[in-house]
Amino acid sequence: MTALAQTLARQIALTGPITVADYMEQCLFHPTLGYYTTREPFGTSGDFITAPEISQMFGELLGLWAAETWLRLGSPAPFVFAELGPGRGTMMADMLRATARVPGFHEAARVVLVEASPRLRRIQAQTVGTHPVEWVGALDELPAGPLILLANEFIDALPIRQFVRTPQGVAERMVGLDAEGNLAFGLRPGARLDSRAEARLAAAPLGAVLEICPLGLSIAEKLGARLAATGGAALVVDYGHAGRRDPSGGFGDTLQALHRHAFDDVLAHPGEADLTAHVDFTALARAATAAGARAFGPLPQGALLERLGLDDRAFRLKRGAGEADREMIEAARLRLAGSDEGQMGSLFKALALVHPALDMVAGFAPGEIYEEDPA
Structure with a gap:
């Protein structure tokens, strides 16, 4: 024990x-x-590797999603540029690098990381570097104003x-x-x-x-109300399903444990294994739209990244790279967007929550607006 x-x-x-x-x-x-609270879960030395750790392309493309969304919102200045559960800060660092040449974006962005752990805050500060960053412990503590928020592999770790x-x-x-x-x-x-x-x-x-994930639904509801009241958008990326619209009907035991990069019995190593469950994206969309926001998706991660320019970004990174690096870039592209076993393109989904006046969102087609089922 x-x-x-x-x-x-x-x-x-x-x-x-x-x-x-x-x-x-x-x-x-x-x-x-x-x-x-007791270990470093991320990377090869931990129990899992998240998309930002697989390749810089993931954070770069989501950074460009944030920049295009900011432009669609009318380039508000200032605005809150936030991330929920930023891990080691890798994705925020990549997003900031990708948006450095977007005129006015950095000057307008008030970067806020939602992170309760003092240990991870120190690591994030080192990763993000010289760009000014603030930390808050919870979504409720975010500063007021227009908000662009991203959450990658955050909801799956919330208790169900x-x-x-x-x-x-x-x-x-x-x-x-x-x-x-x-x-x-x-x-x-x-x-x-x-x-x-x-x-x-x-x-x-x-x-x-x-x-049912009560905390996830609460976060979606609060985000929906915040976006409807002050403007902005949020992008939630995680592994999960489309709830009652999924072939499974949204039913199934998805609770799982990862211990030393391998699946483990959920009750075998409490405190020493990561526990996660698949996200019900339809439930999140329902909670956010009931609070006043508009939702797009869910959309497979692979489709989102490809629409945001993953193939072109991989091609550009390969130019001038050695053979080993080209193979590594291609392997990362496939892992992020592929649909085979061990790849993230189909299992992972993306959901955009936006101010109700925003009828176009980068990476999502106009017809992919979430609409509540009458049942």
């Missing part, structure tokens, strides 16, 4: 089973034993709750203890959902699992 597993087992023995959301929260963010359709009705998946005192999954009957979610699950096959 890990140290956190022992702590959780004692807690559960005293007070009873905990929700999957509570388990994720403790595993990832426990102040002394949590995954993100899992609900299961059983012959007796809806039950919530919980983390308890087995007969030997080890962490084990179980079900708590009589769970209550909002009427929409409950109707969806009631119509699903027995055993269907519906995942």
Whole structure:
């Protein structure tokens, strides 16, 4: 048992089973034993590599998305240029480099990183370099004014709750203890959902699992209200599905653990493994549009990057590069935009949230505006 597993087992023995959301929260963010508070998760020395770490092209293209969006918004000055969960700061550094020649962009941009970890803030300061940067601990603390915000692989790490359709009705998946005192999954009957979610699950096959990310929905709602009130746009990129519009119908157990770059049992190494779940992009779009924003997508990451000029950027980087570097650039291009196993182009999606007056967004077609289902 890990140290956190022992702590959780004692807690559960005293007070009873905990929700999957509570388990994720403790595993990832426990102040002394949590995954993100005790280790470096990013890169080859960690447990996963994010798109900005794969290639500079990812951050550069998203930076140009931000610049074009700023121009479409009428070039507000000043404006808040923010990133949620910036990791080591690699994507923001690439975005700032790519936008350096956009007249007026840097002068107008108030760069703010939403990061609670003092350790990561120090790393981000070194990565971003000389450009002035501010930090806040939460979305609510962002300065007022027009906002252009990006979030890459942020929502997937937010705690989820899992609900299961059983012959007796809806039950919530919980983390308890087995007969030997080890962490084990179980079900708590009589769970209550909002009427929409409950109707969806009631119509699903027995055993269907519906995942809900309360914090993700809250963030989408707050972003939608902020963008509608003060103007701006947000781009959310993550791995996930289109909810009820997905072939799966939005059902399934997507909770997974990564430990030393390999998939792991979710209960095996609490505090030492990364825990994530697929993002329900339709649920995010619904929450944001209900708060007043307009949504575009979700769109596969590969399609977005290709529309933003990935192939041309890769071609330009290859010119003058040695053979080994050309092969590395091409491998990165395929990993970012390809749809084969191990590639990110189809599994990862992008959702744009914008002020309702904005009817065009870079990388998205006009017909890709999200519209709420009547059901």
